[in-house]
Amino acid sequence: MFDLIERPEIPDHLRQQRPDEAVLFFDADRLEATARRFRAGFPGLVTYAVKANPAPVVLDTLVRAGLRAFDVASPAEMAAVRAADPQAVLHYHNPVRSRGEVAQAAAHGITSASVDDPGELDKLAPLAGIEVSVRLALPVKGAAYDFGSKFGVGEAEAAELLRLVARAGFSPAITFHPGTQCEDAAAWEAYIHASARVARAAGVTLERLNVGGGFPSHRNGLSPDLEAIFSRIGRATRTAFGQAAPALVCEPGRAMVADAFAIAARVKAVRRDGTVFLNDGVYGGLSELREIGPTDRLRVLRDGAEVSGPLRPRVLLGPTCDSVDRLPGETPLPDTIAEGDYLLFSGMGAYSLATGTRFNGYGLGDPVAVRGL
Ligand SMILES: *Cc1c(COP(=O)(O)O)cnc(C)c1O
Secondary structure (H helix, E strand, O other): OHHHOOOOOHHHHHHHHOOOOOEEEEOHHHHHHHHHHHHHHOOOEEEEEHHHOOOHHHHHHHHHOOOOEEEEOOHHHHHHHHHHOOOOEEEEOOOOOOHHHHHHHHHHOOOEEEEOOHHHHHHOHHHOOOEEEEEEOOOOOOOOEOOOOOOOEOHHHHHHHHHHHHHOOOEEEEEOOOOEOOOOOHHHHHHHHHHHHHHHHHOOOOOEEEOOOOOOOOEOOEOOOHHHHHHHHHHHHHHHHHHHOOEEEEOOOHHHHHHHEEEEEEEEEEOOOOOEEEOOOOOOOOOOHHHHOOOOOEEEEEOOEEOOOOEEEEOEEOOOOOOOOEOOOOEEEEOOOOOOOEEEEEOOOOOOOOOOOOHHHOOOOOOEEOOOO
8 A cells, every 4th residue: 555655755754744642654665675685595494573663564575575484473463464465474473472372382383492491392292294493502702782581492402402392293394593683693603513413413304593683773873784694694604514404494573574664753852951852762662772772773853854963962751751861872963053953863664663552642643654764
């Protein structure tokens, strides 16, 4: 539906509409281009981790860009993907599931599941014959924050579990997640070599190796070199496994969607002490900034034009009546910032709409289609 309407650029939209609620902007062309970049560059199957942004426009756009496989964590995510593409391949890589969820997964026809515990493997009995990936966790660094503390087992336990997976008649695989916004390809290399050791110790030939998500988005002035990470993943797999190299799968969330979205938050008030109140904050679209730190991709717009001038560090507060609703640190903004200006945060597609709330009546509405992001 988005190609049927005339999509404005963001400064024009803000100048004409003067929205008084925070706006989430979406550029479908940008998302399609990123999906193509992954499909062209990654040496294996590209799946999308739905949790990063489950908006129907995202799933529809990815299907249009040729994505056919999705990483889902719950029955609701399975249904969301099925609505976008009834034929899509579903990988259910949340390693802990209720028996009721397993039954729903079977009804949705999932083809892969991950485990990090023998008890979880027992629960998968109704899914006989599918692929089961053992979730490996290593103490490796390189990501903005670590996913290994909740899921995954070390090498020895992983080998034991992989043997059980093969013995139970599932197609054996290994999966891991190096941590989100991972800027160092060495993290994937360490995991790939560990996966080869686990497979050898178990005496099991892996059908596939799923290298997870964690691919970085644009941050701190750096555009990530995804292709360099892709080629190091391919090379490490050949080196570690040799002739018996498994087929590769990846499941990017953040890197797929982040740059296809921006959030415009309006200045509600500038206090005498210089503090700036916005109409979005940590309970809404800016929730992730608390975890991942302040963004450097921020512009100030007034009447459709960029406000420049000397910068001054400001404390930014969100709109709710809760003192936790405050962005981390201080953000340098033009000295002349004033009520009614818009702060445009770029790269906000991941973990914004997905995790934001409507606390106190604030938060993001449906995405607004634009071009030129
Ligand atoms: C969250 C998650 C992803 C996506 O992670 P990103 O860092 O957003 O790329 C992929 N796979 C699994 C199993 C996850 O839990």
